[in-house]
Amino acid sequence: MTLLDLTPRTVTSDRLATLPVVIIGAGPIGLAAAANLVERGIDFLILETSDQVAASVRLWGHTRLFSPWRHLIDPAAQRLLEPIGWVSPNPDVAPTGAELVEDYLVPLAGLEQLASRIRFGETVVAVTREGMDRTRTAGRAQAPFLLRLQHADGTVEEITGRAVVDASGTYTTPNPLASSGLPPIGADTVTGSIVHALPDVLGADRARFAGRHTTVVGAGHSAANTLIALARLARDEPGTMVSWLIRNTSAVRISSSPEDELEGRAQLGSRVDRLVARGEVQLVDRFEISSVAADDAGIRLQGTRRGGPAQHVTDVVVNATGFRPNLDMLREIRLELDDIVEAPRRLAPLIDPNVHSCGTVEPHGFRELTHPEPGFFLVGMKSYGRAPTFLLATGYEQVRSVVAWLDGDMRSASQVELTLPATGVCSTDLSSGGSCCS
Structure with missing residues (x-):
């Protein structure tokens, strides 16, 4: 399958149809992906390294976000939450990271449809295709994804999935201090x-x-x-x-x-x-x-x-020099990344921090996030590579489109629409480091 072949191929055999979509990371975008999968009746599994959801957000929980609540709640997640009596916070108020977690993400993850599918203490060591490394092409699209996990106790397990959505973020992998991009000597x-x-x-x-x-x-x-x-x-x-x-x-x-x-x-x-x-x-x-x-x-x-x-x-x-994606675990996956920002090649021109601010990024979905590896997607902050122009609302639209594609709903997957708040220049010099807080 080439990058130009966008026909859904996530269910190409009886075996693949029985496997879950595997989501890496239980942060805002990973949970939003799960909410969209719940609505479409697609089985999934969330793998989270920490022992709680939104671990990275909790680390900067004292910081107030720039975006108010109206830009921070995924529509599918809201539809799942409202029947249990959850009430959306004041849409015009910008919460802290801790409030985002406690008032929205914890209740979302606590829903039975999600809670039963989250595995904590699971570090994804590697992602590949079952029985083949990245050099093998024959039968690749029909082979399940194979994920090697390290449990919290150090033991190792391998699981399979029909598709992989990597929403593991970048906060835990900062850029080095040295101007060369390497860790400074000493x-x-x-x-x-x-x-x-x-x-x-x-x-x-x-x-x-x-x-x-x-x-x-x-x-x-x-x-x-x-x-x-x-x-x-x-x-x-x-x-x-x-x-x-x-x-x-x-x-x-x-x-x-x-x-x-x-x-x-x-x-x-x-x-x-x-x-x-x-x-x-x-x-x-x-x-x-x-x-x-x-x-x-x-x-x-x-x-x-x-x-x-x-x-x-x-x-x-x-x-505070900014962040970069950890791609080590994806060595056996066929990725097509931009040479500069390490984002998916089709997405990179739309998020180039030399041109775009957070609010001027064009709406995008599965097409821009597609790699030569059918059924594999980088989403959320990790999809932006080293570009610091990410907003949560953008990530929510990404996963809505990706999940529609996984469900074979090409019409919905292709109708990517998003209204972002007008912004000043978020970034005009990639070498400077830094990030936007959604």
């Missing part, structure tokens, strides 16, 4: 001084930053949220210092456009600019990191700045 010696994006500065992680010098690396919305929280902490905790290290002359990713319909995002740029102007945040621009080393103060970033050797010493580094 990174393994200073792991204790480097923090993942969006730490809970004013809550659970407060003690780690209070009275210390923190440097945030990255020029996107994740960086901006953390800088604002650190500046607030510095007003309350003597000795707290905040630096902001970027590789360009300005943080062009952070929108302050008055035309942005997502109010929280529209204000980020101006808020950070004011912090820099008042001296509450020290801006270190045009700094290219190449190596890191332990220092008496914590960590020393080394590289070049404005064409010459440079170093920056700090206590703690927050890595």
Whole structure:
């Protein structure tokens, strides 16, 4: 099957018809895919590494999303929830990540139709076709997918499925600090001084930053949220210092456009600019990191700045350089990815962060997400590769179209429609790192 052959072929034998669609990841998009499958009466199985749903969202649960509730609830999921008395939150209010989980995703995952099909503590180690590696073509479309799983206790199991929907996200695979895209030399010696994006500065992680010098690396919305929280902490905790290290002359990713319909995002740029102007945040621009080393103060970033050797010493580094997909488990799957952003090749031009913001991405579905491997789809944030322009509403429309295709409903699968909020520029320089919070 070539990329141009879009005829549904997920049920081509009696055996395939008896197997479930396997969803990787029990986050917002994985659960939305399940809701759509429930409505169409298609059996499925959700595999989740963590012991609870929406594990990645919980990690940044203290952060408020840019989108209000009206853009955060999947239509199929809402139709399943309403008969049990669930009431949608105020559509004009933007929730925190924790509220998204507790008020929507936990009730959704608790529905019997979904709860009975979720397996927790299951890490997908590899995806392939039963009895064949990626080099074998004959009979490929008729062979079930084979997924190798590692259970929480370390034991290994293999299961089969008629199709695979990978909604595992990218939050747990951040871009490295080095400008080269590789981990900086010496990174393994200073792991204790480097923090993942969006730490809970004013809550659970407060003690780690209070009275210390923190440097945030990255020029996107994740960086901006953390800088604002650190500046607030510095007003309350003597000795707290905040630096902001970027590789360009300005943080062009952070929108302050008055035309942005997502109010929280529209204000980020101006808020950070004011912090820099008042001296509450020290801006270190045009700094290219190449190596890191332990220092008496914590960590020393080394590289070049404005064409010459440079170093920056700090206590703690927050890595807000954006995220990338983990493709290791897909080595035996025939993928067709864009050379630059690592998104499906047909999707890449529609989400190019050099051209598009979150709100200017065209509606897209199964056609743009199709790979040479029939029945395999990357969806959600992982489908965007390294592009940071993803919104949850986009992912919901992706899985609606994909599930319709799996059901052989080409008319519905092809009628891709989506109205996104108008936005300012989410991103104009892929090298800067960062992300949109849906």
